[in-house]
Amino acid sequence: MTANTEREIETPCGWCGNAIVQPTTGRRRRYCDRSCRQRAYELRTAQRRHQADVDTGRIRSVPAPRVIERAVQPRHPTTVAQWEYTLTDLAEQLRAGRHAWERHRIRAALNTALAALGDPVPAAPRTPATAAAVMLDDALAAAVAAVVACTDLDGIDTTLTRLQARTGHPTPLLRDALRHLTISRYAVLRRHGVPVDDVDELAEHARFHLAIQALEDQRSGKSR
Structure with a gap:
């Protein structure tokens, strides 16, 4: 077997x-x-x-939920449609009463954009002060007129501190006024003979020369 x-x-x-x-x-x-x-x-x-x-409970049988925070970064408009939407939204915010203290800055920026579009310049006003203050709110228009009023035919050597003492307007508003005057080409700011491109770079005690273009034209006419 x-x-x-x-x-x-x-x-x-x-x-x-x-x-x-x-x-x-x-x-x-x-x-x-x-x-x-x-x-x-x-x-x-x-x-x-x-x-x-x-x-023993030291390890969870069901894991904890995942928490995600999403940060949305604002993007500047780049197309015509985006600009239309942005400007429409800005108009709605202004009608709702927002940005009440910054409207002069928004107005100055919009005026710059309109000038870049090639819109016709308003007819020549009677004085340089009223010309520079066209389409501005009351506070900025008053500051612009005050800056022009304290400027001589030959221009003045001054500082933001001196302008504040002479006009009684705060420095931020005077910066906006000078920015509007230079962008609108009503005034020229020079420091050490070099034109000032950015008013925000000027320190309060920095000395600069301020010349009003319309006043210079008046001086040239008188000299002839």
Whole structure:
């Protein structure tokens, strides 16, 4: 009578899955080498520790929700349609009473844009002061008129501090007035003989020469 027996000749490694040739006698091998055995041991240990932490509540079975904060960066208009939308929105804000203290700055910026569009310049007014104050609100118009009024035919050497003392208007409003005068080309500011491109760069005690273009034209007419 014969008996059939089976013996595993090759088995897969318990870690990497590669074939292991089993010995004919002795203990059956489960891993290729010590490296695979160590990695399998580390995995089993980590799994036991993880399950123990889950059971004790140290690890949440359901992860916490993800919180995302989205910051929307404003973009300047670049197309005609975007500018139409932006200007319409600005008009609605102004009608609602917003920007009450900054309307002179908005008006000056819009006047600059209209001048760049090539709109016709208003007819020549009677005096340089009234010419510079066209289409401005009361506060800025008064500051512009005061700056023009204290300027001689030859211009004046002054500072923002001196203009504030002579006109009684605050420095920020005087900066807006000088900005409007230079952008509208009613006045020229020079420091050390060089035209001042940005009024905001002028310090309050910085000395500069202020000349009103219309007054210079009057002086040239008288000299002839």
